[in-house]
Amino acid sequence: MNGQKKRQLKTYLILAVLSALLARVFCSDADSHPTTDVCSTNTILPGPKGEKGERGNPGEIGKLGKEGPMGMKGEKGDPADVGDQGMIGKIGPIGTKGEKGCKGLSGPAGGKGKAGSVCDCGRYRKFVGQLEVNVARLKTSLKFVKNVIAGIRETDEKYYYIVKEERSYRDALTHCRIRGGTLAMPRDEASNSLIADYISKSGLFRVFIGVNDVEKEGQFMYTDNTPLQNYSSWKESEPNDASGHEDCVEMLSSGAWNDVECHLTIYFVCEFMKKKKTDLQRA
Numbered sequence: 001m002n003g004q005k006k007r008q009l010k011t012y013l014i015l016a017v018l019s020a021l022l023a024r025v026f027c028s029d030a031d032s033h034p035t036t037d038v039c040s041t042n043t044i045l046p047g048p049k050g051e052k053g054e055r056g057n058p059g060e061i062g063k064l065g066k067e068g069p070m071g072m073k074g075e076k077g078d079p080a081d082v083g084d085q086g087m088i089g090k091i092g093p094i095g096t097k098g099e100k101g102c103k104g105l106s107g108p109a110g111g112k113g114k115a116g117s118v119c120d121c122g123r124y125r126k127f128v129g130q131l132e133v134n135v136a137r138l139k140t141s142l143k144f145v146k147n148v149i150a151g152i153r154e155t156d157e158k159y160y161y162i163v164k165e166e167r168s169y170r171d172a173l174t175h176c177r178i179r180g181g182t183l184a185m186p187r188d189e190a191s192n193s194l195i196a197d198y199i200s201k202s203g204l205f206r207v208f209i210g211v212n213d214v215e216k217e218g219q220f221m222y223t224d225n226t227p228l229q230n231y232s233s234w235k236e237s238e239p240n241d242a243s244g245h246e247d248c249v250e251m252l253s254s255g256a257w258n259d260v261e262c263h264l265t266i267y268f269v270c271e272f273m274k275k276k277k278t279d280l281q282r283a
């Protein structure tokens with residue numbers, strides 16, 4: 001059986017079923033109208049072929065088809081446009097040292113030198129060296145004479161010298177002055193203890209120093225008429241003006257001061273200012 005006949009038979013069957021349904025609707029007893037021939041005959045024979053139906057509406061859009069196979073490799077594309085200029089690169093490592101250059105041209109001749117001296121510098125330096133040795137020896141000798149033979153003591157600023165001659169205060173002061181100094185005036189602990197040590201090491205007990213209250217009783221001054229300031233070294237209970245005439249001052253080997261009578265004759269200690277040294281003399 002071909003497709004066309006199949007469709008024809010299908011159409012007949014549909015028409016027959018429709019006829020039966022129509023007969024039941026129009027031939028019912030409930031209906032007061034009389035039945036027609038169609039109803040009475042109740043045939044199922046096919047009618048004549050109808051005319052061709054109208055053209056149907058277009059179908060809905062079909063589903064998306066399956067993904068096709070991979071296409072062939074395309075041809076190589078055209079070269080792209082030239083890109084922008086890149087950033088400047090990092091500084092490279094230090095290069096190896098270049099080869100030594102050629103020797104330069106000679107410079108212009110220098111001016112004429114001064115006339116040579118007649119000094120034999122080698123001999124001169126030797127002589128100066130010998131002088132330095134001699135100066136060092138003289139310094140050592142001088143120190144020995146000052147400190148051992150003469151028994152002089154010194155600080156940076158002054159020399160002290162004990163005169164082992166018994167004199168009154170007035171004569172002692174004159175003695176020191178004639179020699180360019182004065183009776184010692186200890187103005188601080190350092191110089192006072194230096195003189196005290198000098199007295200005791202000399203095996204002595206007492207010496208006159210340059211302090212008195214001749215001018216005004218009870219008001220002791222240095223012999224250069226400067227007042228006692230921040231320093232004094234009175235022995236305990238001194239000055240006591242024991243005899244009522246103790247206007248001059250002695251230093252004991254302990255460094256302690258005691259007021260005594262000025263006409264007492266005892267040893268005394270002079271002081272001499274050192275001349276200020278230049279840098280060259282100090283070296």
Ligand code: MMA
Nearest residue numbers: 238240241242246258259260
């Ligand atoms: C002595 C004399 C005085 C001193 C007393 C201390 C007796 O006098 O040196 O100046 O004050 O001794 O005892």
Ligand code: CA
Nearest residue numbers: 240241242259
């Ligand atoms: Ca006294």
